Amino acid sequence: MSSKLGRGLDSLLSKLPESTNSETGITTVKTDFIKPNKYQPRKYFDPDKLLELAESIKENGIIQPIIVTKSDEDNIYELVAGERRLEASKLAGYEKVPVIIRSISPKEMLLFAIIENVQRENLNSIEEAKAYHQLMIEFDMSQAKVAEMMGKDRSTITNTLRLLNLNEAVQEMLIIKLVSSGHCRAILQVEDELQLSFAQKIVEEKLSVRKAEELAKTWGGATPKRATVKTNRKKGIESRLTEKFKLKIKVEERSGKGKVTFHFKNQEELDALISKLEEK
Template sequence: MTKLGRGLEALINPGPDTQDQTMGVTTLRISEIVPNKYQPRRSFDQEKLQELANSLRENGLIQPIIVTKRDDSLYELIAGERRLEAAKIAGFREVPVIIRSVTPKEQLQFAIIENVQREDLNAIEVAKAFQQLNEEFHLTHAQISEIVGKDRVTVSNFIRLLKLNNNIQNMILNNSLSSGHARAILQVDDDLQESFAEKIIRNKYSVRKTESEAKLIKERGSLSARKPLENKNELYQKYEAKLALKFKTKISIRKNRNQGKITIYFNGGDDLKRIIDEIEK
């Protein structure tokens, strides 16, 4: 197992094969420590934070916070953000720290490891952290899985959650929806996802119920159990094929009564511009 694969243990107890850049346990003023710019966590459970603060007042901060020295006179947090925030609430002015020299990639990796292994992060926070490792540091899903101790499919499933729109992501962030609900929502068409998410919350669906509903929605092409008054006939299928050929992308036509809509799918900004240019010809 690599140093990063061993997680936080590697920060505190680097192996003999590692260049030891640890400066030992020391004490820093809290005012000298700034947040980790790569920290994936976006919110704290305030009740649990207060419980931790109460424990710190009684027992002190036993496990040092991990920091790295910046070019200025300040230190940036690597691991221990929750303990640091609780120490502030508890009224501490100083905290024990271990100072390590790490790369930006390691800084993000350790922040993720600390939170993911302790299940402190929301599913969207985990997804964005994994995406950052993938896009900014060019790690494959398999490499990320080795770092965080989860299988590759799990990593890929987390990243897929970011295909949901911002409103649905916020529902997950505020814990109105679980990651299990979110994966089921991804099974239905994009234009139905947000309404489906609202329906799940409104009816307090379990994940299993959500999965069965997603299958039904996918089959009938609508949220309602009632079938559209006019089903898609061969004429609309021909129109879809004709438009798909013209715009070189997937086209969906839906019609109910005297109303309907045409959905044009695109892949990225360049593809959208190409389609708009084609429309304007």
């Protein structure tokens, strides 16, 4: 092969999105050719920690390759695991990153992303709850199956999923750590329309979880026994309906009357709900 032809091939290869090390089997891919994992449950990255990782990568390089899979688009890869490393590498000025290419199913992509983040405790409580809910919706899994797959008690999965019944403003307070998951268990004991004011009370007075649980029993003027029984009954109904329909469900009841609200995010979830309701 002439030197001119060799240089021509090198030039062509340099324009490709990937190159593979024949000794290690690890492929190098241009960061512009890697798109995010659409199943990634993690939505928030601590900017300070991301900068710390970027500095470490500048100093030591990328020690652990990122896992990707080929997408339907030509020369484009989809991230499976390692989004934080990828983003930090970009901050560090890397145009290419080492990757391991795997051929995996959408279910495996979601599981990879969830397991990586849960095991490393990278998800906040709401992201974790949404990840479990996504598993149930996307793959028609029960809470028991999710618990088995994640190696957790079913009660842990159930309690985490219950956080999705929180007022959205309260969910945000949990994400930014104004309140804890323990506080949120107390907040879930009060009526939906009172959750935000109760959460604000907890923050303003810096209540402990125990104090919050005691106050929840009478928040809004309800008697302790009545409030607890009513809340437990409603949450029990919501839990059973969520298990059956694999959707977030809200039950509102007053004096024996009320409504049940099904929350769906897309046409597929609505179609699935209608099919279940039409089952005999």
